[in-house]
Every structure is written in C-alpha cells, then in structure tokens.
Amino acid sequence: MKPLASRRFFFMLIIIVLAGFCSVNAQKKWPYPIPARIGDGTNKDLFVMTLGEVQTPIADGTFDPVKDEIRLKDGRVLSNYYRDSLGVKYYKPIDKTIFPLPPSGLCTWYYYYQDINENEVKWNTDWIAKNLIEYGAKYVQIDDGWQAERANGKHGSRDWTGVDTAFPGGMADLAKYIKSKGLTPGIWIAPHGQSNESVVNRNKGVFILKPDGTSASKTWEGDWLVDGSSAEGNAYMKDLFKMMVDWGYDYFKIDGQPIVPEEYARNKALLKNPGEADEVYRKTLNTIHEAIGPNRYLLGCWGLPVEGAGIMDGTRTGGDVVLGWDGFFTSLGPTMESYYQHNIVWYTDPDVMLLRQPLTLDQARVWATLQGLTGQALMSSDRLMDLSEDRVELMKRVYPAVDIRPLDLFPSQRNKRIWDLKVNHLGREYDVVGLFNFEEGKSESIRLDWKDLGLPEGVPIQVYDFWNHEYMGAWEAGMAIVLPPTSCRVLTLMPNTNDIQLISTSRHITQGWVDLLSINYISDGKQFEGTSHMIGNDPYELAFSYPRGEYYKVQRVKIKDQRKGIRIKIEDHQGWSTVRMESPVSGEVGWEVTFEPADHYKYITRDPGRASAARVGLDGADISWSPQYYLNSGYQVYLDGKLLGYTPETHFPLRNLDPLKTYDVEVKTVWDDGTVSIKPAPTAGAQAAPGLSFSVAAMLPGEFRLTEIGPMVEPRFNFSQTFTFAGKKYTDNIAGWLNTSSEYDLKGLFTHFTAVIGIDDATEGENAGKEVEFIVSGDGKELWRSGSFKKPDTPKNLDINVTGVNILSLKITGPQTRGFGRGGIRAGWAEAKVTR
Template sequence: MNNENFHPVCHEPPVAHALHHWNEQTKTLSYEYNGEDIISVTIPDSQDVGFRHGSDGSMQSIQYMQQIYITVEKPMWVTMTFRLSADTVNMRPHRARSGQAILAQNGRRLVSGVNGLYDADQDLLIDFNGCRWKWQSPRILQDESGKSVASISIRLCEKPLFINLRMHYYKNHLGYCYYRPWESKPKKKAVAGWCSWEAYRRNIDSGKIAEISRFMAENLKDYGLEYIQVDDGYQKMPLPYDPKLTMAEGWMACDEEKFPDGHEGIVKAIRSQGFCPAIWTNANITNPEFPKYNGDAILYHEGKPMKGEWIDYLYNCTPQTLAKHVTPLFRKLRELGYGYVKIDAIRHLLFDGLHEAVRLGIMGNREAQEKFRAYLQATRDGLGNDVYYLASWGELHEAVGLVDACRICMDANPTWAGVRMQLFETARWFHTQRILFLNDPDHVCVRTKPEWAKSVLSLISLSGELYMLSDTPEAYTEEKLEIIRKTLPPLQSRTAETGPLNLEYPAYAWTKLHGFAVQSHDSPVEPEDITAQEVYNMAGEYPTMDDDHPFSTLWAFHLQQGDQNWCVLGRFATVPLRACGLPLDSLGLEPDAEYHAFDFWKQEYLGKVSGSLSVRELAVGECQIVALRRAEKRPQFLASTRHVSMDAVSVQNVAWEGSSLMVLLSGVPGTVETYYFSESEGFRLQNADCTGADVRCEKDGRLLKAAVAFREKEARLRLNYKEAK
C-alpha cells in the first residue's frame, strides 16, 4: 500500500471508488480499495500511457460501478496482478449464454477465458475486457499475508483495456440487501443424508427410523452419508395439540403411538448408528382453538384471525411472540441433540401471510420484510451457530446471512416433472451457490428410472448442492446403491459465474398440470412414464431452445486439488440432446491444448482431443460425464471408478518422483476401485506396489488399469516406470 495515499481498512468495505496511484520510479500503476492495492501493473515504456483517474470513474451511485481504463501508444505485453481477500474465486461476470457451459469450481482454479474475480469477503466483483490476455498460473495463489494473488499477461495498446469494479455486488447490484459477508457466511461444508418425506410421507414411526438408520450405516455411511432427517409425521397434531400451550411446547410432543420414546428416542436411534439426527418443523399453527388462548401471537384482519392460502394461523412476528413461541422451540431442538433443522412453510408465512397482510393494508412492505427477517433471526437465535439450518422453500432474500441452505424448488419426486425441476432449477439459481447459501434441490427419489437418478445425483454431487435421499430400503437395489456410492460425498463446489437471474425460461409452468399441488400427505409419489410431447411442453419455448445445448444442459466443473487441475464436463438432457462437436473453449478450456477425455458412466477412454470433443446423443433424462485433463508427455492419472468427479474424493495427491508415479488414495476397506492412467511413449511400466491395499495392473488399449483392493482407509500406490533413453 502507498503510505502517501493511506486509507484505513474498513470493517464494512466502502461503497466508494478505487483510487489510482502512479509510481514514477517503478513505472507502476496501482488502484487502492479499502486500504489495499488490489490492482497493479508495471508499464516500463510508459511515456505515452493513459489511464482513468479514480475520481472520475463512477458510473453509478447506488448500484455502484466504477470503470477504469489503461491505454498505451506502443503495444506491449505486461503483467497485471490482482491482490484480493483470502476468499476469492475466478468468476465469469455473467451467466452462461447460448453455447457456454454453466461454470462451477472446486478449489482455486483460474479458468481459461473467465475474465473476472470475485472477492467474497468484500462482495467485490472485478472484470477486465478489451485486450488479449492469459492467466499466468493455473490457480489463485496465496501470499504470506493470506491474500489471494492472481496475475495475467495482457497486451496493452491504443485500444483501452477497461476494468469494471462493482462494489457490494450481491448486496446492491443483485439486490440481496442482507448479504454482509464481512459479518457472517454460510457453512461451506458438504451435506449428505436421508429424509423420510418421500419415502413414507406422514406414515413414519420409530421402527422405520431405526431400520433406515441401520440400513444406511451398513451401506452408505462409509461413503459420506451423515444425516438422518425425520420429516412431517412425528408431531402430535394439531399444533399445538393443547391450544393453551405455546408452539414451542406443542412441537415437543411426539405422536405417542408412532414415537413412544419421543424426541429422545429419535435422537438415540439415529446416533446409535453413527449419524447426526436431523428434524423437520414448519411455521404453521393449526389448532383452531389457538387464537382463543394465544390470541396475542397471531395476525388479525377486521377483528378475525387471519389464515393464509397455504398456511393456517400466522405468527404476528412481534418480539414478544418470537420470544415466547419460536426461539424456545429451536433452542430445545438443539439441546435435544439435533444437528440439522429444516424449517418448512416459511415461504408461506411470507408470501401467503405477511405479503397478504400488505395487500389488505394491515402493514406496509417494509414492516412485512422486517417481521419475516425477525422470524428467521429468532429461529437462528434458538439454533445457535453450530446447528445446520435449511430454510424451505424458495430462494429467499431475507434468509441471507441467517441460514446455511435454501431449498430452491418445490417438492421433488420420482416423476420426470420432479427430476427435470431439480436439474433445471439447479442451473437457474446456481449464481447463489456457496456465495449466499448452499442450494438445496430437495430430496432425490432413486426409485425413478436409473438414468434419471444417475443424472440428478451426478449434478447434485458435482455442483455441491445439498444431497438428500428419500426412499424406503426396498428401493435401494444394488444398481441404485452403486449410483449413490459413486456420487457420494457431494463436492464443496461453488458458482464460478454470476449475474442477474435470466427470465427467458419458464419456471414451474407444468406443476399443477402434473398434480404437484394436490398430492396426498400419506402416499409417496410413484414414477410415471412421460411422452415426448410432455417433455417439450414442460421445457417451454425460449430463444436458445433449438441449440445443441439449451440452458441447463451443459456444465463445466473445474477442479483443483494440490497440483492437479482438471475439468469435468456434464451434459444433462432436460430435453433430448443430439450428437455434436462441442468446442473446448465453451467449457473454459484452452482450444489449442490437448486433453485426455474419459467418460465416467460408460467407463470409456475417448482418446486425446483438441479444439472440440465429439459428444453422443442423449435421450431425455440421460447424462454424460467426461473428465478432461491436459495431456502431459509422461504417464499421468486420468480417472477412477470411485467418484463421478474423477477424482476429487479418493485421490488425495499425485506426484511424479524420478521415474515413479506416486498416488495417495483414500477408500472404503473391503472395496475395489479401478484407477486409470495414460500410457506414454518412452515409458514402460516395470512394476507397481501399494501399501494399505492390494493392486493388480493390466493394460487396456491405450490405458493402464490399476485395480486397488483397499485393506485400509488410506493407500499409497506407486507405479514404477523405466524411461527409454
């Protein structure tokens, strides 16, 4: 930082422009924001350099945007360095356009052609345009002070390089007014579990919870399943069953016939199998006598208690009501040992309750917003900071900063309507993923068609969304268990693109036609066939509908782990997809580089590709997952059977030492996984050894297959080569 232009570091980053500074001695131009030089570029031959001063760079005031530019008379290549907060991600400054993959990132990748950086600690988005450029390293680096550092080689000339700075980007530009990452952030952990709702609906009891806990412990716990969540059906109805009680007291009473040992029995059964207990509640008040004894807690209209369309009596959300009925409920759930709480119907408290009160003239818009925020704050006060908090349902601006996850779509089920919704809404709302909260596409029912289950679980796993299963044990055939195991655990991926919501695509145009609004509380939904016409009716018409990859069908997951950098292509047929040539630069890959391509679900090596990749036809609901790794001139790791990421889960480290390839693996003892390696001219495998596992190697065309039988959770594989002289 330049002492002569010293500015203090503010706890809340300022909505103010970055200030320029030109150092004549070093020929360095820098821009300072919030007490730090965030952009610097040295221009050696600088006699005719031009740049915009900070003082005239403001283009907007409230949605603050500053544009700076740099020009030189003599073209030259220079290095420009960005130095930002620890939590910085390479971000495309707009959502995927036609022909572009939706971008996700796991790690600290710098993606080819992605011209933005998002400082998530300061809510600052920077993008650069107008000149040829290239990242100087494959990932964001960290300096000795913990700052994120990324550098580009950029060609300056008489045409301006222009850089946009958008301060308080999610908070002001995208309208998430409660987003203050300098005060709080959602948990970034991966979440995977089982939910009772679409397995049993309200026909749940203690025996079924004990059975599913044992089943999941035997089959999926070792693969990353962590939570068992009891949904609607455990509580004694109506709520509260005694109208003289508080709502907190009412929720503590379980249905004695179904759960004779109450909440203590639920928690004990789940914990005994090594899982974290999770519970569902909602914001509804259903006892018709409640207003008689607790009338000071609810909303009224014209002297009568209000009811909402999708909710019964409505909390008035005053401090007294929240302190009496809401905070104590969630404090008690935490004290009972629940580590995850899902709160349902809060959407209806807002949309069908408080917003309806605005429409009726009972309160104003600002008061309704503040009351809803107060309800959410009261729930978090009860839960504390350690309990995982899922808000259901809706992408709720008021929930930002208080909840860990938001359900982004309505109730899912095993029909194509339900599965497509999960695939499509994951794409629609991806700009919020692990920035504002974790996105929850709702539970997955694997009793659907195998290919459909494979698609939705692959996308949830790779995109890092909340991963919840919801079927009875009988639905988990060995085929379905294998799909689940290969997609557990979900990654900690986050969005690598941002921008306002695109409204050119229909949301939920099909739901009531397909019976979503009138399903029984007691009967789980069963799979159903779908016609081609129904598929296209659900998709609707929009400008890019006839492209090779319409919106929601094409993804690129960029992964970085240690020195390993790779991309996983995901194609998801929300409509049937034709075979085509897919340009690599549409995925954020360098078009002139050469990549090894491996199809995960086909377990097929597709060879080396450059420029574009030939991809196959996909029927509706099918997916294609392909790993793309830049080809090296020696043997290298390519893919595995363990995880759809190929392999951010079981491959902990890969290193070339002398003439040996060293691979640190993690796995489930008693299982066998296959790891694939490229063969290279000039190298011949001499032998392989492995500690913690047994290994058997064989050639398979242009690949080496290493079958690793895990004896322990960690194994060290060593492939020893002889290099030709």
C-alpha cells in the same frame, strides 16, 4: 475392546477421516476473491463451476465476496453485485466456519410423505450407518408427519405440542438413536404456523388476530400465524426450537417460508408492532437462530426465501420434486436459475435426489450427476434398503457434497447441457464435464469445443469417461458425443503432456478431491507415488493415460503397508492402464505405480468417403457419413479446412452457422496417435471424390411453424395446449404468462408472420369479460397491436410483414401477472407461422 467402546472408536475414525478430507483440500480461508463470469460466452449451453483455486481464461473477472464487487478484465467495477444486480437484498458471504460443506444425508419426505414412522426412520438410519456413512452421509432428517395428528386423526397437523402415534418412543429417543449410529438427526417444521386453537388461546399475543379475535391468516403454514413483531411471538418461537434442541436435533428444515413475509405484508396493520414485512420476518429467523445456536444447521424452504440470506445456512431454491423424469426438472430448473448463490450466499438445495424406479438407470445417473457436479446440498429420499446395487453405486460416487461453487455468477433461463467443473487439486488441473440430453423422445449429438472451455488450443486433450470407466483418447479442437434420450456422460479432460498422467480415480465424481491425499510423479523413473483414502471393500481404481503416440504398461504396483491385505488388479490397454485396489478395511493407503514401455498396434486408416448434411433449425446442420468398413479410432471433421473435433460416431453436429453462407465439410478417419486418413489419389481419368458443400438456407422450407423454431428462452412450463376459439379447435399453439414476451430468432430469413389470435372458449366467469391486447414486435420495434380484445370478440387472422426481422417478439398484455392455466384468461396465438 467393549462393543460400545469399539463403536465409538469407529465413529471417531470416520469423523477424523472426513475432517481430513476438509483439511487436505483447504486452499484459502473463505471468504476470498474468486474468478467469475457475469454472462454467457459464445456457447450459450455452457454452465461452469469450480473446485479448488482455479484460474481460467473464460472468466470475465474476479468477484470479491467481502466487498460484493466484481472487477472485470476490461477495467469496469460492478459494486454491490449480489445486492443490486442479482437482487439479494441482505447479501453477505456465507459463513463456513461451522459448516464447511453442504449437508449430505437422507430426507424422509419423498418416499413416506406424512406416513412416516419411527421404525422406518431407524431402518434407514441403520442402512446409512452400514452402507453410506463412510461415503460422507451425515444427516437423517425426519420430515412432515412426526407432529400431533389432526383432529380427524390424519397425519400432518400444524400442532407442534404433540407427537404422532407413529412415533411411540418420542422424538428425543429417536434423535438419540440416530446419534448412536454416528449420524446427525434433523427435523422438519413449519414453525410460524399453528393449527390447534387451544394452543392459540393459551398463548396470548403470539398470533395475528383480527379485531373479533379470529385468525387473520389461514394458509398452508397453518390456521394461525405467529406475530413476528411481538415479543410474545418471538418468545413462543424461541421456546419451540429450544424444545427440539433439547430433544437432540441439530438440523432444522423450516418450511413454507415465502408465505410468511407475504402474510406479514398483507396483515401489516394487525401486527402488534407494524414494520416492514422483510424485517419482521428476519426478526423471527434471528430468534430461531438464537434458540438453536451457531452449531446447528438451519435450512429455509421452499421456493427461494431470499429474505433469509445471512441468517439461514442453506435454502431450498425450488418446489417439491416428484418421482419420475418430470420431477427431475423441478431440481434442474432451480439449479439453472439460482446456483449463482451456492457456496457464496448460502448452500443451495435443489431438493432431494431420487434414484428409485420408475426412473431408468440412465435417468438416475443424470440426477446423481446434477448433484455431484454442483456440490449442492445432497439429501436422498428413497427407502434406501430397497435400492438396487446399481443405484446404490450411483450414491456412493456422489457422496458427499464437496466444496464446489459457481464460476457463473448469474441466473440461466435455459436448461444448459454442458456442465464444466474445473478442478485444481494437488497440482492436478482438470475439467470434469457433464453432457446431458434432457429430451425423452430423441437422441442428441452434443459438440464440445475445447476453446469454449478455456482449454489450450492446438493441444490434444485427453478424455476419460467416468461412469463407463473408459479412456476415449486424446484429440485436438473438440469432440462430439451422441447421448440417448434422458441420459448423460461425464468426461474428464486433461491437456496432453509429455508425461504419464493420473487422469481419474473412481471413488467420487470429482475424481481425486475426496480420496487423493498426496501424489508425486517421478518423470525419469516413469513412476507415480501417492496416498489415497480407501473405503473398506470398495474397489478403488486409478486410471493412467499416456502421452499421445507413446505406449506404456504397468510394470509393478507397490503398496507401502502390506499389512492391509490389499488385493491388486492391473489392466493394460493401448494408451492407458488401470490399477484397481481393494482393501478389507478403510484407511489411508500409500502406493507406488511404475511403468515400462509397451508394444502397440497401428493401423493406416482409410478415407470414409463423402458426407451429407441435414438441416437442424435455422442455423444448424447434422453431418453424417457411412460407417467405415475398415478399422479406425474414430473420425475428425473439418469445416472450411479448420478442424472442429473428433467423434467416435458417424455424425457430427454443426450449430450457430450463418444460414446464408456456403460451407465446405471434410471428414477423415483417425488413429489413436492422431494420424488421419489421406484421400487416395484418383485413378487415371477419374475425378477425386467430391467434398460436401452446403448452406442452411438452401435446405429451408418455404414455411416454418414458430413452435418448430422454439423460443429463445425455454419456458419453465409446458404451454403447448389445445385452444378452442369460437368453437374451432387448434392444436399448434403458443401461450404463456400474460405480460411476458416470447421471442423467436428468425435471423432475417422470413417475410411474413401469420397466426390466429383469440381467447379460449374455456375462459369463464369474470375473466370472460376482461380485456387483453396482442402485440407483435420485430427487433424491438412494434409491428402490430390488436387493441382491446375480449372473449366474445371474433378470432382474428394475422398476416404481418417481417422482412429483415431478426428477433420476433409476441406478447399478450392483460390484468394478470401470471394467468395462463390457473383459472385465468387463456389467450394465445394459434397456427403461428413464418414464411419466406
């Protein structure tokens, strides 16, 4: 076979395999009704999504995407849910006929910025073709920097009529090169803008001009803005995109989009055919879509250009990430706030995934897990050939983005730490749960309650750690895990049965969806048979768990096609086994695994002794005890006689307690079969070791800083900044956007609220003379109001009676919607405290 023909055959094989993934996993033809939650349940930390046809008792009802209607279990019907309740004005269900999955690939921006060049694009393309294309990477998107230089010779103009000298071969040849590697070329553009005056002069009627002929709109988008109301403007846009289509580009990222409707509204009188800004903007999007055709992907960027719903295939939901842990939150925040739109309205894009240093490997794993569990658009933006093997491994386990969509059809205002992906695939129903610690300075203990996840009560749940390739046992009620700073765990959960179960596969974080093509279990023969898609030279692992208290080992593994030369490695452990297969070539592999009884070891565990409690906040406690000297599989914790769950650690978190109630806690050791320790009988004349009794209120200090309690809704920005009022410096402060309340749950435990209010000495210019007003409310009732307050006014000491108040609300009203830290009025509450 000739080299070119061989390469074409290879690429065709990849396309067939990826198409096979889609067809095997096809359940129903979208759009169809799906389960939905419309608000948090008892666990406010829980974030839920689905993959496959999932049914769960934690759903509030069913959403019909065609009718835009939710039918709740209590009989209520919420009509026009996305349009009216969620504010998606132009809602219609995503069209998945052309793009059944979100895009996966590379974006050049967050490594090269505007210093990208032709060779770097080719080298990254070569790397993807060699290392990642079989894992589902498809797109190579060239970002800002390809277009003509500015007049001063710098990169990044808004002139689309030329090409930067860093691309001497031209954009058409580069697109051709990318396609020759079996990948799809993409290109960035801010199409509504232009910075070349000669282009403007040659295109009469295209741009918005003032009566004197000067530009009416100078923004980040460009020094001139296309008049989307005019025929000339739309003809210009059509020609612009036809040019890039002719070059060979099939993916278009259009940037600066929120600016455009804002400018159309501001310059309405100057438009050739004045109309509503949203409609004028959508007219330009329709023009773009007509120019590129239905088979090319259109991504809107940045922020959330919600006006493009129904036209764009995907949308960025936030700002630009930056390298480092702080940059991760630019991806996390929009995921919390806008994920309800994903795979229902369009494919959401929380911006790129970064994995390179200075991110630690733990932090890189957190970022990869965000992408893998949500199924959002998955675009890397590192210099891929420089990534270490460990970081490349993370990429391989989350590529490609798959057909995940939210169960939670509502925005979240907090960074949730428990993410539950519910999967139904080939009759295997399981949960893939991500646990996250976003804190940099401290470890966090997170408790999972099986009931919160909708798992069956009274049944042991088998637990497998995906990233660490380790079975963790089967436990009732729940479990608690300690996470180091800026880290995560991914646990696969399956209810225990009387049968051996395939609990995990190693190819992808969804653990079977991408790779497992068929599976069958013959109970009497203790045998599994299945078919998997394997990638050449990528070890592929099947993890099997045994019914709790029963013990087996792998008797034999049979590969149905011995011609593949597949290497096999079996590892048997007490309670579980793995079969690792490695093939020199990619393709479908049929396998059979047969099991037989195995010996096991059992130890009678001993009681760990007395525990202690340490208060956490106003309604929590961390229970801890000394490590057990003797052997055990972990510990089980009971609250007032009720089992809460298992932990391998020597502490267990209790949250959402009644602070005034006295609780009794007992801790027992446990073996892997579920057998728990029994307290030894006391010797003659001796008393049994006492259990732990405590109340949170008894551990509370007499005074609390509000910053220690923390607001009920986490701020998206850090406002813990220093204040100086009338020359005096304060470091413990509360501030935020004007006209926005900050609420604190006091649980009725305090009698007085004290603080110093003022306007920071740094407030200058016209803002120094503007008025604000401080307002304190309790449980929705106003308790105190400052009246008009200006910078020259003397800072005021407050002492307000809050006896019996549950929700304390602090608000500063003023002339700005969002004024803090942007050269506006810096007003706030210093040394805010509550006392008992």
